[in-house]
Amino acid sequence: MDSPPVPFSDFILKVHSRCNLACDYCYVYEHADQSWRTRPLVMSETTMAAVVGRIRDHAQGHRLSRVSIGMHGGEPLLAGHDLIEKLAVRLRDSLQGICDPELWIQTNGVLLDERFCEIFLAQGIEVGISLDGGKVENDRHRVHANGKSSFSAVVRGISLLASERYRSLFSGLLCTIDTLNDPIAVYESLASFDPPALDLLLPHANWENPPAHQDGPGTAYADWLIRIFDRWNADLRPFPIRLFDSIIDTSFGGSSGVETIGLGSAEMVVVETDGTLEQVDHLKSTFEGAAYTGLDVLENSFDEAAAHPGIRARQVGLAGLAAECQACPLVTSCGGGLYAHRYRAGSGFDNPSVYCADLYRLIEHIRVSIDADEHTRPAxxxxxxxxxxxxxxxxxxxxxxxxxxxxxxxxxxxxxxxxxxxxxxxxxxxxxxxxxxxxxxxxxxxxxxxxxxxxxxxxxxxxxxxxxxxxxxxxxxxxxxxxxxxxxxxxxxxxxxxxxxxxxxxxxxxxxxxxxxxxxxxxxxxxxxxxxxxxxxxxxxxxxxxSLTIDTDDGSGLVLERGSGGVTAVRSDGVHWQPTRSRTVQGVMVALVDDDPYRNVYAEEPLPPVSDAEAALWWELLNGALDLIRREFPAYWPGVTGILAAITPLRPRHDGAQVSGTSRDAFGAVGVAAPDGPETLALLLLHEIQHAKLGALMDVVDLYDEQDSRLYPAAWREDLRPLEGLLQGTYAHIAVADFWRSRSSRPHEGADGVAQREYLRWRQGTDQGIETLVGSGSLTEIGLELALQMRSAVRGWA
Structure with a gap:
């Protein structure tokens, strides 16, 4: 494999290896791998110290500005209040000045109490709860070892978490599908808790242990999910259902937000209670030792784990799928399904998912359904x-x-x-x-x-x-x-x-x-x-x-032919055709838009169409810039890959100042004059994508009172700015300050300290902007929450 290993950004820490429920579908205790029997009950002090240090070293070594750390089990709350609090405090202290960790915990909710919630509130730990529906649906599988119901205890936990004081911690509900349950009853029961999000999981199965209640290549699971999708869609999607949202997003060229589908790479590692480093633990549902790496957090780094062949095998995207999957028209949404669901003795994971027929039917149904007919869908x-x-x-x-x-x-x-x-x-x-x-x-x-x-x-x-x-x-x-x-x-x-x-x-x-x-x-x-x-x-x-034929009244014309590579001109009679040049750069499909008559929306004029030689220089600059962002600013990478769609070359300024811009009405496009190198282009892109993000957010929610006509000072402008301009500038300059913060910490930062001066300059200006916004009195509740998060992020920097 030629490309370097992808650094981990998601860490699952098994803080307790046992559970207080006896769910009969659990892949940890009920499936092929029984290694849990040899694990210590809780993560020891020694293992905890080692894993905290390893995460710090990994984040610092790869300049990660975002890591997600989940506390898991078994049932993690069995580890107790003190251990969970100690681990969270150590993680935050260790990563101070490196990145702000996203801490979360997945629990069955039975033991959730106010003391836990106070710890979670103090440490910023988000909480997901597992629940399979109402009492009848949930107790089909999720019961205590003596067979008694867990439902009322879980509901108490959810009610506590959903209360006003703790609602901000509630990340969502997780439901494992059983086709014997009525899907609408399950949906209505879960919806009654007003969850921030909902995960619907296919039960772990593979070609050696096929899904329950499904004969041959049937689509019972798709049929079950489709009934919920249709109801959720008719309800105007009141909360995210991650499986459905991911299918919709990948259908429009976006990335998947769940592990179960899509072509995303593996960026997750599991640390067991004894410090063993393992691959994603749903592999335990396939065969004994499937998740095994032979590595241990006490002796091995996360870089060594990232280079493990099993983890690398899940990082190659389309090329790592079975030939049948690679040829499938729905592969960009399906991604071959969950890795563990592809397993078959003899061929390993080189197979379509055992849920292939279900995924095909579900994705096809959703693609046809989304926004299908103006007469039957809401405007x-x-x-x-x-x-x-x-x-x-x-x-x-x-x-x-x-x-x-x-x-x-x-x-x-x-x-x-x-x-x-x-x-x-x-x-x-x-x-x-x-x-x-x-x-x-x-x-x-x-x-x-x-x-x-x-x-x-x-x-x-x-x-x-x-x-x-x-x-x-x-x-x-x-x-x-x-x-x-x-x-x-x-x-x-x-x-x-x-x-x-x-x-x-x-x-x-x-x-x-x-x-x-x-x-x-x-x-x-x-x-x-x-x-x-x-x-x-x-x-x-x-x-x-x-083909597409363009004919004129004077006899001139043009023929464009469809092919696997897109649309190309095959004949021209007096009509000049200039194709829009597009290229995949560092995994991002970007168009060089220098021909659209409506591209003149920036402070500087757009250039006329550039030559092929000039375009080649743009691709080289963009490749270097995106590579730098991917490696050194991974927290911004989802925004860049999800938003950047077009680069429009602009005329340079006579004074040599860098030129870039975005338009609120041109989401995805960045106008930029040719910079002096990839590093400068990376900075400009980070800055402009911030503007695009905030503009898109303001298209959905109100962040400030539009009646506020006052003008405010901004450190980066000589003139006073309206509140929206201050908000936009402050948000964009978080990325600018963060860029120079990273640059200033490099070992080869020169004696002139340019990066350090730039960091202090933009950090101070951003601080001032945030405080002006918070003190304006004109931010909405959501706008104020956003500004306070901005303040928290900036104050968290060293």
């Missing part, structure tokens, strides 16, 4: 997007994990659809616009992911908002656009989107339009440039399963 404006409290805390720290970024992306997807729908409904549509709209609704039904990819093109929103502003002015009687001009603009927007989506999906349609000028831009595909002749050009787009 986008009626849907509710919520940012879970845990995600808000993540974002407040300046970072944002995959779940937080996916929540922001979901809001942007809905906003993009809302804007296109608003364009159609803003003014009576002429026939070509109606035809484009009907094509879009048809494409949305059979290829929602492809349409979403087109709508995610950053500058479509600029087109739509420009049109809607003109339409609003015209309705108010003070606009400069005539009704005819508005209809022309409406048609241009809808035809451009529908034409691009049709070309990507092979949808059969014919769209006439008029190009006023000599450019027709198809978002995500490229720019068709017609000969200028001083009058509008009548154009017809004809899409077939194989």
């Amino acid at each position: 986008p404006s009626e849907r509710v997007h919520r940012i879970p409290r845990s995600s808000l805390r993540q974002l407040g720290q300046g970072h944002g994990d995959r779940a937080a970024i996916n929540a922001l992306r979901a809001g942007q997807r809905s906003l993009g659809r809302l804007l296109i729908a608003s364009v159609y409904h803003a003014t009576p549509a002429e026939p070509a616009a109606r035809r484009a709209w009907l094509a879009l609704t048809r494409i949305e039904r059979h290829a929602p992911a492809e349409l979403a990819a087109v709508l995610a093109h950053p500058y479509i929103r600029i087109r739509a908002t420009d049109f809607l502003a003109r339409a609003a002015e015209q309705r108010a009687g003070n606009g400069n656009s005539t009704e005819s001009e508005l209809r022309t603009l409406q048609r241009e927007v809808l035809v451009a989107v529908a034409g691009a989506a049709a070309a990507r999906t092979g949808t059969v349609l014919t769209l006439p339009t008029t190009v006023d000028g000599h450019d027709l831009y198809l978002p995500t595909l490229g720019l068709a440039r017609f000969p200028s002749r001083g009058q509008p050009t009548e154009v017809t787009l004809t899409s077939s399963p194989q």
Whole structure:
């Protein structure tokens, strides 16, 4: 394997090896691996000290700014109040000045009491509770060793955790599926607790021990989950269900927020009570010793564990899947399923999941269902997007994990659809616009992911908002656009989107339009440039399963052909085609957008289309910048990978100052003048992605009182700023200060101390901005919580 091992960012610490329940599906006690019998009951003082030191060394050595540490078991609360508090205090003290650990605990809730909750509150430990439904559903499996019900004790624990004082600690409920339980009864019971999130887990099974209650290649588990999905979707998704959200997000090109599906790499390691280092412990459900590494935290580092062949095997993504999985059209969502579910004696894990048929049916159903039909689904404006409290805390720290970024992306997807729908409904549509709209609704039904990819093109929103502003002015009687001009603009927007989506999906349609000028831009595909002749050009787009043909009224034309590599020009008669250049850089698909007519939204002008040689330099710079961010700033990596979609080259300033920018209406795009090297580009990207994150958050929740018209000082500006500007600048400069904090701690930081001075400068300015925001009195409750998280993050730096 050529690439270096991926450092661990998720640590599972087994603080107690026994349990006070006897769940008959438990992979620790009831499956193939019985190594628990030889483990000590609790983690010893020696092991605790060793694991704390190893995590510190690993985080410091890899400059990790984010680590997740879970306390697990068995039942972790059996370890007692004192041990859990001592471990949490040691972890936080050890990582002080290195990173702010995310501490969590997964419990059955039976022993949860106020003393535990006070410890969790003081140490910032989030709590997840396992519950399989109502009393009947839960007690089918989750009972005490004597067979007595655990339900009432668990409900007491959940009620305590959900109380006003401790609600911020509640991370969600975890339910293991049993198809004998009624899915709607399970959903309603769990929903009654108003969980911040819900996990629905397939019971651990493999080809040697198939799932219960399923004959052959049936889809009983998919059918069960689909009933909950349909109900949850009809309820406007009142809380995250991580399995469903991950399928939706991966269907739109995002990353998975759960381990059970998706192509994410393994970044998790388990430490048993005796200090043994193991792979993910659901492997215990396959065969004796499956999770074994031969390593021990007392003798071995986490770097040695990261290089273990078993862990490396789960880091290769698509290439590590069975050939059948690699060829599957749903692989980007499924990811081959949970690693342990692929096991078969003889072929090991080189198989599809034993739940393959279930996953295929579930993913296909969700892809078809999401936002499928405007007439049967609520309008986008009626849907509710919520940012879970845990995600808000993540974002407040300046970072944002995959779940937080996916929540922001979901809001942007809905906003993009809302804007296109608003364009159609803003003014009576002429026939070509109606035809484009009907094509879009048809494409949305059979290829929602492809349409979403087109709508995610950053500058479509600029087109739509420009049109809607003109339409609003015209309705108010003070606009400069005539009704005819508005209809022309409406048609241009809808035809451009529908034409691009049709070309990507092979949808059969014919769209006439008029190009006023000599450019027709198809978002995500490229720019068709017609000969200028001083009058509008009548154009017809004809899409077939194989190609998109663009014909003009003067006989010139262009043929774009669909292939495995995308859409390419195969014939041009007097029409110049400039494709949008896209490339996967450090695992991130990025477009070099230098051709979109609506890209002029930055303080500096965009450059005209760059040459291939200049584009090669951009790719080299971007590769270096993303590599640096991935290695040295992993806490910001989910935000970069989840948001960055386009780079637009800008003109440099005459004074040589660095130039970069984002637009609230162009989510995913960063405008930047060619920097002096990858390090500078990394800094600019970190800064601009912060703006994008906060802008997306403000599209979903109110952070401040818009009636506040006061102007505030900002350390990075000579002029006074409105409250939104101060909030944006302060949030963005958390990343700037953090960048220089990391740079200043490098061994080769020069004697001139430039990085240290920059860190102190931006740290001080960020501190001042946060205190001004907190003291303004104009932040909403959520805005104040965000600002306090920002303060906590900055004060946590050494």
